Amino acid sequence: MKQSKLLFILCVAYSCFSFAIPRQEKIQLIHLLPKLEAKFDVKFSYAVEDVTEVWVTTPNENFTLKQVVAFLNSSTILNFKFLTERYITVSTLQKTITICGVLRTKNKAPIVGASVMVVNTGKGIVTNVNGNFKLENIDVNADIRISYFGYQTLNLKAKEIRTCKEIELLEQAEMLNPIVISKFLTTGLQKRMDGSTVLNTEKFGVLPGLTDPDVLQSIQALPGVESVNESIANINVRGGSNDQNLILWDGIKMYHAGHFFGLISAYNPNLTNKVVVTKNGTSSEFSDGVSSTINMFTKDEIGKEIKGGFGLNLLNTDAFLEIPISKKMAVHVSGRRSFTDVYTSPTYNTYFKRSFQDSQLTNTENINESNKSSDFYFYDYTAKLLYYINSKHKIRANIIGIYNNLDYLESYTDAQNQTTSKTNNLQQQNFGAGFQWNAIWTSKFTTDVVAFYSKYNIDAVDYRIESDQKLTQANEVIETGLKLNTRYKIHQNVSFLNGYQFSETGILNQTTVNLPSYSKTKKDVLLNHALFSEIEFNNRNTYIRLGLRVNYFQKFNKFIIEPRLNFRQKLNKQWAVKLQGEFKNQSATQVIDFQDNFLGVEKRRWILANNQDIPISKSKQGSLGLEYHHHNWVLSTDGFYKLVDGITASNQGFYNSFQNLSATGSYQVKGIEFLVNKTAHKYSTWFSYTYSVNQYEFKSFIPSVFPNNVDIKHSVSMAFNYYLLENLELSLGGILRSGQPYTKPIEGEETIQNGNNTVVNYDVPNNENLASFMRLDASLKYHFKWSNSIKSSLIVGVMNVTNRENIINRYYQVDPNNSGVAIQVNHKSLGFMPNVSLRIKF
Secondary structure (H helix, E strand, O other), X not given: OHHHHHHHHHHHHHHHHHHHOOOOOEEEHHHHHHHHHHHHXXXXXXXXXXXXXXXXXXXXXXXXXXXXXHHHHHHOOEEEEEXXXXXXXXXXXXXXXXEEEEEEOOXXXXXXXXXXXXXXXXXXXXXXOOOEEEEEEEEOXXXXXXXXXXXXXXXXXXXXXXXXOEEEOOEOOOOOOOEEEOOEOEOOEEEEOOOOEEEEHHHOOOOOOOOOOOHHHHHHHOOOEEOOOOOHHHOEEOOOOHHHEEEEEOOEEEOOOEEOOOOEEOOOOOOEEEEEEEOOOOOOOOOOOOOEEEEEEEOOOOOOOOEEEEEEOOOEEEEEEEEEOOOOEEEEEEEEEEOOOOOOOHHHHHHHHHHOOOOHHHHOOOOOHHHEEEEEEXXXXXXXXXXXXXXXXXXXXXXXXXXXXXXXXXXXXXXXXXXXXXXXXXEEEEEEEEEEEEEEOOOOEEEEEEEEEEEEEEEEEEEEOOOOEEEEEEEEEEEEEEEEEEEEXXXXXXXXXXXXXXXXXXXXXXXXXXXXXXXXXXEEEEEEEEEEEEEEEEOOOEEEEEEEEEEEEOOOOEEEEEEEEEEEEEOOOOEEEEEEEEEEEEOEEEEEOOOOHHHHOOOEEEEEOOOOOOOOEEEEEEEEEEEEEEOOEEEEEEEEEEEEEEEEHHHOOOOOOOOOOOOEEEEEEEEEEEEEEEEOOOEEEEEEEEEEEEEEEOOOOOOOEEEOOOOOOEEEEEEEEEEEEOOEEEEEEEEEEOOOEEOOEOOOOOEEEEOOEEEEOEOOOOOEEOOOEEEEEEEEXXXXXXXXXXXXXXXXXXXXXXXXXXXXEXXXXXXXXXXXXXXXXXXXXXXXXXXXXXXXXX
């Protein structure tokens, strides 16, 4: 009873208090002024655009006219001035203001790395780890554009955001797979709901050792992704081989990854807007790549003005332009070329030594160093046409070209003092063209049509001067593809994807010799039809994607069915559990030639499955993980299992007794990945550890089970990024991992006779391990401005700061001077490698 009386008294008191103090309501100034004119019989003189976006608290009803004018002068950026007792002018008092705000999602999470741009000025900023932004000296009437991938772009007037209020960005209507971690490892890296990682190259923070946001170098910061021999062309995802990664550039399938025959990414990052890396639980619209999918997207917006930039480092120079032709059409172009054939920098010398070790360029017998010379250069280019038919239909067309060229000159002087010179040549190139049509038919139904053409070539001309022999080699891949996606939004949280994909892949391998006359050409073509379907559900706490893909290989009259699963469940605000699984297939793989193919530089050839001795590779993969995210801490752990069946001995690169044998088999990987990551306004730091056991099984070999060539049991990476000043960023990091397996000869019987040949007598395969690999890298990035519209950055990076000599591969060969002895051959990693990059954007 007493409680009821107390509650009644409190309610009455609250009501009385509420009536005693009038509510202060906000009103738009353009609506308030006519009311004041009527009440006080006065006239305000003003420009409509000056008062439209101004909101004020309703003045007290008991205020006099002078008190009202004084109140408006104190609470707005406008100047109210009496001309006469009845006429009052309203003008802009401040020409420039300070704008600020806090960007948040619908569930109040801060948005990190969003762009806040002052339209038509080039002035802007990205939000910090708390979602805050602040810009000073902004024109009071300026237009502000706020944008972030996956969210609707917001356009505001500067005068609307003077009060550092919270600003909510709305997700794109079609997004069912939103970002769950906005700043992952460093700025520009984000984690999506389905477990994939998004790299936003434009906002990407500096990584240790790098001077440019190299796409394929950057993804090696992720747990479970590494390169056992430091090569871009040999990225190993959860124990897989390099040819098991599906690489897409704007929907075009690419067969080539790197310049310098593997050490530098071939994809210019300046127009690459984002990269999505998926290790497991892949959408059913993608096949191939039994280890991972690396999906690159270029910029897709038509700007209002010309934008561009150029850069220079110790290897190459590049430039890009975004040219709006009209409101509906634009062209984006980029180009990059090395100057390594003109100037040899210390960076080039380090790369050259690493790339061409154990090749004809460094190991040619009977040819003096003074009689050898080489010229190497590379270039790449891209172009994209963007066209809007109308607001619901857009067309995109792309081309990409990648080229590496090596000229190698040998001179030989015989007994008669006659000098003969020959130029050998090695070329590697990939050309791609693509077309996309995106259509919004209704608010719930959309379609995407993608068509592409991709051509890869590697060609070599090798003159053997002493024998006057000419060896010509070629490997060519041509693929055309067509894909139709239809997406129907059943409910706000549910979408349904269906589609069809067709691809035709042709691969040619050719070898010709003049003395003795010999020619071999092999060409295979494979047609693949696929139907895929998946349903995707997300209600913030539960995310699930169930998919199925049915592949039909016309040549073999063979069906392959691939189920897919991706599930994430939030247990509470901090914890979530993840479950992923997939079946995938791959029909094109690479074989590794041990003979002196392609000048000994590039020994990999693409081949096509024939359903006999070269089967279609199939993978089964599952993973279970736990994730913690709170107060800018991220802890993540994933246990994974992967089985890949249908691999061949010829595409593994064995340096053991199985080196020249033909067989099919499988490999099995079990492991766990652990990551801890902390981000703050001025710094970010992370530590990752991967433990895995990776084993082959070839039933026709003895032993049939032995360690995989890339069986790296322990792998640790760590990094620390810190803003020393607002425009000066330091990045330090290191890699420590177990050494690769290798095979030793039998002690005391290092060689044996095999017919007329003497060969190395290898012991148990992959029974030894190299010394641990360790590397420390560092980068320093400085931002500066030439003007409001011209931004610049200077980055100094050093890989292998300590100049540690790491052995990344070891094999043996028969000593030409003593056939009973096997010589140990070591491949070494990059030495101390500095680089400097200057970049200017306008």
